[in-house]
Amino acid sequence: KQEVTQIPAALSVPEGENLVLNCSFTDSAIYNLQWFRQDPGKGLTSLLLIQSSQREQTSGRLNASLDKSSGRSTLYIAASQPGDSATYLCAEEENRDDKIIFGKGTRLHILP
C-alpha cells in the first residue's frame, strides 16, 4: 500500500525563522509531487508541483525539492510570517494509475 508520511504533525516557530517541512513516500515511481496549503475549514491551495523529472521548484519564499531515490520531498519556507500559519500537505500522484495520495499534513504555527 502506497503511503505518504509527513513529520512532524505540528510545528511552532518564531516569526522570521527559516523552516523545513518533510514528506516521505513509499512509491519511487511517482508521476509528480505537490505541496498544498490548507487554511482552517477551507479547501486546498496548490503551492508547488514538482514533476518526476525535476528536482525542485521555487515560488517566492517557498522552495520544494524532490529526491525520488530516497522517497523524500522537503518544503523550505524562508523568513516565515504569521500569515504562513496553516496546514501543509504533500501529495504524490502515482505513475501506475491516476490516484493521488495525500499525507496527513503538518500544522504550522508561526509565532508573532
Next chain:
Amino acid sequence: KAGVTQTPRYLIKTRGQQVTLSCSPISGHRSVSWYQQTPGQGLQFLFEYFSETQRNKGNFPGRFSGRQFSNSRSEMNVSTLELGDSALYLCASSPFGRVDRGRETQYFGPGTRLLVL
C-alpha cells in the same frame, strides 16, 4: 475566472439517509475529482470524472457514487449514511486531468462539511 464552487457548504443528515453534493468546476475544466477529508484518515481520493465518464476510483464502498454532466458539473451521492461519513468533502477541477496535471495542478473548492448524526 470564478473558482470551483461547492454546494451546499454545510449539511446535517441522520444515519440511513442519503445525500447529494454538487461541484461546479472552473469554466473550461473537464476533469473533476472528489476527496473525503477526516481527522483520522486525512484526505482520501474518492473518484475522478472526465467528460462525463468515471476515469478512476478510490477504495470506497459502493454507497459512494458520482456523476458528471455535459457542462462538467459533478454531483456526488452517498447512500445509507453512516456516522463515519461525517467529513469535509472536497472537489477539485483541472483542464484535462492527469495529462495536464504534469504541468498544472488541480484547483480545489472550499468543500462541503457533512455531519451525520
